[in-house]
Amino acid sequence: MLTVKDLSVKLGKFELNGVNFEVGPGEYFVLLGVSGAGKSVLLQIIGGLIPGASGVVMLNGKDISREKVQRRGVGLVFQDAALFPHMNVFKNIAYPLRSLKLNDREIDRRVRELADMTNITKLLKRNPANLSGGEKQRVALARALALKPQCLLLDEPISSLDVQLRRELRSLLRKINANGQTIVHVTHDYEEAALLASRIGVIENGSVVQTGKAPEVFSRPKSEFVANFVGIRNFFRGELRDGKDSMKKFLFDGGEVSVLTGEPEGAGYITVRGEDLIISEKRWESSAANSFPGRVIALEPARVGTEVLVDIGVTLSALVSKESVSNLQLEPGSKVWVSFKASAVKFIPG
């Protein structure tokens, strides 16, 4: 359906670096990334609104990279809806239909059909300035669907709405997708991604670093951004090297840890859950293969217990009970040892 291959562009200080992903027919693909990751730029490049990018964009087997904006077959909904302020809702939805040179009766029929689907029939005579955020997005969706795009591109359509409106709009987007509409939706909101996506792509530093179904992406994160979302505070990128016996060494910027893994050597990521970190006053003789001296940077209350941030060259986050904080008399500046087992370290190749 939609294939993006080696897409690169440099816009001032911002850069997209060889973006690759594929979206199947009827799929709801969510591109997840922090603000400034290049999500909106990517959508505009696919839509042909930002020229000068290298790489290939294919839609249904046809290379549309050099195609005119009007003939690409993709509909784009902007974050703030981008409704024409000098036209009422009816005229906004009718705008793309006028390009098709349809007669007034046909335009009227199509506009009412789209308004009915997006539940905005009562708003047709209203001006955009008098619409709520959710209503604006519904109008923008109806307008984008008017040309029956092969692929609908959504630029954070829900992010600025309140909880109730989000729920309603999510339900509408599911309905549109269920009708067979292929959707590429960019967002920085994990919840949105988890609730809507049939597949997720994670975009970081100008490239797509991971794609997969939501449970897969969230259980084996390949970006700090996603790792933090699923509660993993200790996430490091580096290289797995051969070690002693069954254990391997993972080298990263700031240290070296022992890892118990069957994965082959190579680049990848490690994660360690905060619950698996043990904090002690002195070095602790135990089965833990990893033991580092450090200094407490901060103590932050967590939903359960306390999150203790310890500087060991890099910052590790340990989840401990309030009793332990009190018993060990932990406070910023305290000297401590942090230990964890090699089996507590998860290595994710990639």
Added chain:
Amino acid sequence: MTGFQPLKLFFVFLGGLLLLFVIAPLAGMFLETSPAEFFDTAMEKEVAGSIWLTLWTSMLATLIFALAAIPFSWILARKKFPLKRVISAIIDIPVVIPHSAAGIAILGFVARDTAVGRLGDHLGLSFVGTPAGIILAMAFVSIPFLVNAARDGFLAVPEKLEKAALNLGASPARVFFTVSLPLAWRSILSGLIMMWARGMSEFGAVVIVAYHPMITPVLIYERFGSFGLSYARPVAVVFICVCLVFFVFLRMLSTKYENADG
């Protein structure tokens, strides 16, 4: 904040002086012109003809040059290109040079012994001492007002609205006429009014390119030079009244339009 504020009072006093400076000479001119003098002057064929000439040449100058100035302003607002700042500065040159010098420059450009003059002659169009010359002189000195206002108007239109329209299948021309132009219209109209008003009040450049036929500013100057202040004053008063009527009407028209806020 309440209470006595000497600074505020001082600023109000300065503002009052400024207003007096503008109003006093105009009010004096009006008060010294009797209603009979006013109507006699307004009925004079030479005065009425000159006012009509001034109005239509300035309007035509505005309309003709707007055809190029408005699309050019969009380019200045939207596109990046080499020497853009230099080009923007060139557009402002007519505002900063003496208008008599502008008149000399135009005359040197369109006189009969120049290439443009010969081309005009060939087409049966003469610029020296004709309404065509007046239009050129008026447009030269007033075009920056339109270009700058229209450029600011286009800059105020969010670019994503134009992108959205393109994505919705509209051609660039349709986007320009249905999105960019309507949303920038208030600024453009304001620029058109300013260009027209500036052209209408032009004296220095026009008097050099076309002393005859006489536009009203030249007629006022001629009457002052030949007959003195008391003969020039009623013509000036009639002309100011006509200008004010048009200016107020067009300003009211422009307030009907709201600029885009995205």
